[in-house]
Amino acid sequence: MVFARYLWLLLYYAQYAGTQLMKDYEDITLSILSPPVDEASLALPFNMGQDRTSGCFCRSTSRKDLVVCFGNYECAKFPKINIGVCDTLVVRTTVISQITVGDLDQYFGLRALKIDGNSRLHTLQPGIFRNLSNLEELSVSYNTQLHYLQTHTFTGLVKLKSLILVNNRFEKLTEIVPAFKPNTLPSLTLLDLSENNFENINENTFLPMNGSKLEILNLNLCRLDYIHPNSFSKLKKLKELHIRENDLNAPSIYNFLLKMIDSGINLGYLDLSGMGFRKQPPMKIMEMIANTTIRRLNLADNQFELITDDDFPYMPNIEVLDLRRVFAIAVSPYAFNPDRFPKLRILLLSGNNLPGINIYHISCQQLLLLDLSSNKGTSSSSLYYEIDRGVFSFCRDLRFLNLAYNRIKHIYNYTFIGLENLRILNMENGTLFHIGLGTFKPMKHLEILNLGNNPLVSSENLTSSQFEGLNELKMLILRNCGIKRFNDDDNMFEMMPNLTHLILTNNQLFYITVETLKPLKFLKVLDLSQNLLVSWWQPIFLASGIQPTKLYLMNNKISHFSLGMIQDLNYLLEKYNASVEIDLMDNLFICDCNSMYKIYTWLQVNGSDILKKYFAKSNILCSSPDVWEDRRVADFMSSIKNLRCFVYQKFSTAMLLVWTAPSLVTIAFLLIVIFLIYRYRIYIRYWLFLAKVALGRSFIRRTLKADNLNKAYKYDAFVSYCNDDREFVLEMISQLESQPPYLKLCIYERDFEIGTFISEAILRSINESRHIILIISNGFAKSQWCRWETHLAEYHRLFLDDGTPHDPLVLIKTGEVENKYLTTTLKYLLKTKIYHSWTEQNSDDFWKKLRNVLVKNK
Template sequence: MFLVKSSVALMCVLGLLSVDGDVIWKLCSNRQCLCRPHSTHAVYMNCSGGNFTHIPTPPNKSLPLYLTLDQNILTNVTGEMFHNIPKSSLRSLLVFNNIISNVSADAFHGFTKLYKVVFSNNRMSVSSLTSAVASLKNCPLTSLTISSAKVRFFRPDFFLPLAHLSNLSLSLVNNSLEVYQSRVFAPMKGLAYLNLRGNHIRRMNITDNYTQNIRRLRLEGNRFDDFPNLCPNDKSYFPELTQLDIRYNQIRYLNKSYFDCLDTLKILRLDGNLILWVQKDQFAGLKSLERLSLADVGCTIGKVESGAFSSATLKQIFFRNNHIEFSRSSKSPTLAMFDGCPSLELLNVNYNVFSYLREGDYDLLFRNLTNLKTLLMGGCGINVIPKAIPKHLKNLTLLGLYHNEISDLEPNFFSGMNNLRQLLLGNNEITSVKRSTFPSNVFNGSGFVDLSKNPLSCGCESLWLIETFQRHPHLFRAEWHKEGYVCHSPKNLLDTQLRDVQISEKKCLLSWSVLMILLVGSSVLITLLVILSLLYYYRWSLIYLVFMIRHKEQEVVDRRQFLYDVFVAYSYDDLAWVKQHLMPVLEGSDGLKLCIHNRDFEVGRMIVDNIVHSVENSRKVIIVLSNKFAKSGWCQFELNLIQRHVIECGQRLLVVVMLEDIDPCHVTKSLRAMLQTTTYLEWGEESHTRQAFFNRLRLLVKRPLQSTSTRKMSV
């Protein structure tokens, strides 16, 4: 019965492990554990999912053994438990997800080649863990993991049995430590890697004489409010430290005097903190710094000074995923933040906001990064590739501009970038590209262009792209994006894979001829429409011109007496004023004969002929000027005829009556010229104003004592 239960459990685990990459696990010959087949240099045995009280015999006792005890219900670990395993064969022991509460003092006695031990997610008390570490005293450990054990603190002598070890990696991940106690780790002078990720550490309690040879220190996911002081009195607690990971804490301020003494530090990771301010030369004191990561801090960071990342040795900066708006605003990070980085080779500013920058701003950003080899600006809201990139960054080998809004690629844009090998332009708005867009070196050797997930057109404008893609798909990373190259136009090819498009140069040339015919036809039609529009817009001027030519040819000398004393030019909308005010005074009181359109024009005669005949047979001309008159096409035409007549026969013929102020938008060139050269009478509403108006008007239009004038009319 036990064997059946164990086999079922093992097959469940097998189902999980079989999908782990290329690793395939099968039942061992003991039928109780899983083994990795085809391994001739070692035995990898996973005894998971069973109720083991001892470890089954491995298939080959002479080979090194890597043993995993996962998801069992083990409660005790004793030396007797391993009696089927040769003590010289066990190399690695992973014990996790059990319910172990006790480890005997002799549990690992005699394992002379045990290098790696993992106790993870068990129920072991501190005393049981103390016993377990003590039993490892004579093992040549290089890696020890005690994780998810809910440990709040360790006694000062807890790791004393491991004091003799060199190059030890110690992982205390996901416990409940609240303070870094230097006296706990001080005995382990051979401790090279210390992982304290996911604890509750708020501070580091370090004695004055403490120094540690740790090369890698991980403190991410703890509760530091400020960067810990690792350099009291300019003395380094970690003189050999090369990597410091303090991501995802609650650090607000970076006091550079707290870490300036870390002369060997090469990698510093500060991602996900609550940093408010990055000062000038913030990291310049780190003499060996090569890689700096300051990502996921955009929600709090308020100021980044010019030269904040200045460093003579810095080669890689990760400033991604901060969603910071780069602009010229004083509240935004300065565009010169990367000044003073002559050795910088990689800059990652993915998922920040650059959409507010102009071309000159990019010059400030990139001007001193001439040695840059990799630039990543994905998800930055860029719609036009900055010209500062080919101008300043000629040594780039990789340029990432994915997840932007780029729609157009200029021919020969990258022509001066002779080292460019990899160009990432996926997830933009690009519809077509030409061969001249990319330098030849992009398609040489291991080079490629990623254009996946763009709204590509599969028409003739993309002939080069389609043919090249179908012949050499690896040049476009097609094997990475099997569904990423899809046609978005024309409609008959919508959602067709680029590799399946049927297109030829001959077909495109035919299409080009048809296109040229359409273009020529469209051009002729547009030209015709423009001409007709101009003719309509200037119709009154043209009518006037034609009339002038016709009457010039028919010029005659007129010696008749005048038929009318006054010709009145007015808008039909002002006829009521003419009848109510003008006619009663000039015709009624003064006995003058007025020529009024609606009354005196000859029926059946062309309007133009009526106007000319009446004007040339009138002694005076009164223009009743209003906004309605100024807007009327016929009135403007009439005004042109009158002005020509006045020019030839004398300015004194013309009298202008202004009924109201004319809106500037209605004032034509002719009207403006008339108002500038002619004194006009203004109509008013008060009785005394009207009396003065008619007194002046009578003087201007009264008959002379002898009316024997003769005139020559040529309109």
């Protein structure tokens, strides 16, 4: 999210391009890196309830600038709700069949309206938009019963700029175009008719739109197999034409492009992606485009395995060339040479099969942006993505280099030589585990560096020498790199004195020190979310002098507010007042007198007004005890005076004064002993049972060994399992008890006597069984009873080692077990004992092996 906000840097530094380039290609830069998240559409916390008139349920953002109404079964009419100053209304997934005149009259203040995904909508009455004169964006998409638009459907939308009609049931373009007449939609500049089944466009299809201001026309995925050469001649203002993934042949495209030139239509962007071109771009079309005003050419999702020097003619106007996902395995050295593409500034080659960057592969002297991400190579290429020495020696104008999602394992001090003017380097989601000393030194003007999702610390720690030369770096992203700590004696952040954004989310940091942060005097955003941070005792930000305006500490292991934390919060809040953002959600705050009373009293005596206000308004939630779970910490602190915390404090002080230290120690010891005896009473009874069995072992070992060899067991095996694995156990019973040699299993649901204590029954059954079978699954690891049975089984194996000739413990693993649920005993058993793994494919072999193990020592 933060990354996307800084993508404007690329365009800002496009000093060789005009303002139109900066405007037109902003969407490209946003899509290459993390796209901006529409927070309003994702967060709808306010429930507006059900509209009684229509049956629709509605939710909104906290500011009510976005309202979404829905209802798969109840919502049969267009909702009539009071939306106040709402900017955008979305009505989706309803059973509305038609929208009639008057249904929308009350929404006259809307700027955007979306009527999407309504499977029964088939009619839009003319005049329904008569009162929406302020509407600028309208989407009526994914309504699979809507097949026709009447001529006056959009009357009243005098300010409408964007009309989206994607994936409806329109089949004849001539039937709906009259609804787009310029006297009806005088401000329309974008029309998206993608994913409708038009098949062909005849000569007079767009005749009703003669004189329209339309600049962008989208006809993607429309099954078009014919476009009349003169079909677009009436759209004089057209700047962008998107006809991606249709069935048009090269001559048809050539003919209508030729007629558009003759009609004086100056296209700036042409999308020919996914058109089925093979081997090389159609030379005749490329020569045609070379003589037009087209600046952006999209040829993605075609198939050009080898991009040679002769695939493109001289193209003097092309500034952006999109060759993503064209199956390219090699690029000739002069394919994009400045002599052929003098104005080329953005080259997109992501999603191909390029095995690396060879000095003879690509020429990018004139480029500002080069995207080589997601190149997986081929089966015959090397395992890792390789970058040759000196590849970027002549790329001095390059501002943005994207190498994300490539299997780059290491980079050295010669890798980026020549990129002295690079501003953004993206290497996220790779396999990078080695950074050579001085690797980033050639990029002295680098401002954004993304190394997220790389195993950087798998083999070495991060050092200052690796990041030398990043004096102008503004943003560093080290998300999910396995970082456990930073070395204060060799502080890498001393190389980045101008850093403003530091993203360290999803690592393994337990703490962060004052010395680590001290060099970052200009830090504004610090993201430490999804780590293992605990409450810090000494102030960090106050001591280091660092004052970020955004501090993200979500999803850590913070259990309480220490005095050092409170001092830091007070320091940040007093500096920036209400503008600072401190997020502590999803931590493990314990809301009891012991953890919160001292902080509460400190706040009452020393806390500033702004700090008190922060706690009062914060949504930080308690995680325990149960009575306060998922309730606000602020509510607990405000109720402290009513919770006997004062009595608790006075009582504790008085007892310390009255009782002597020996008395306290004695009482505490007795309480601990009583608690341990009560808690582990079942285990103690079992240990006593084992002690009786082991008594006198040294005197009768030989006799005992002989007796054990001849001991008659009631069961061949005791089966320990969780209820989730009941079906597997039933299959085991069928395989082992119903077929030779007819083994006898102890199953608690069948064999335990009614009325006996469960613990006694388990102890008796284990002692009466020759083997103990543990069926280990994720549910088994979660179950408290199964864990207890595992302990008993292990103790039985260890303490009864009295000459028994076989190991009674048999492990069966039925699926993947999450590591967080494994106890120490289970981990030890799985690492030290050979276990059987259940698979459907080899079930017969599995039962045969298990039957042999149980019969072997019978």
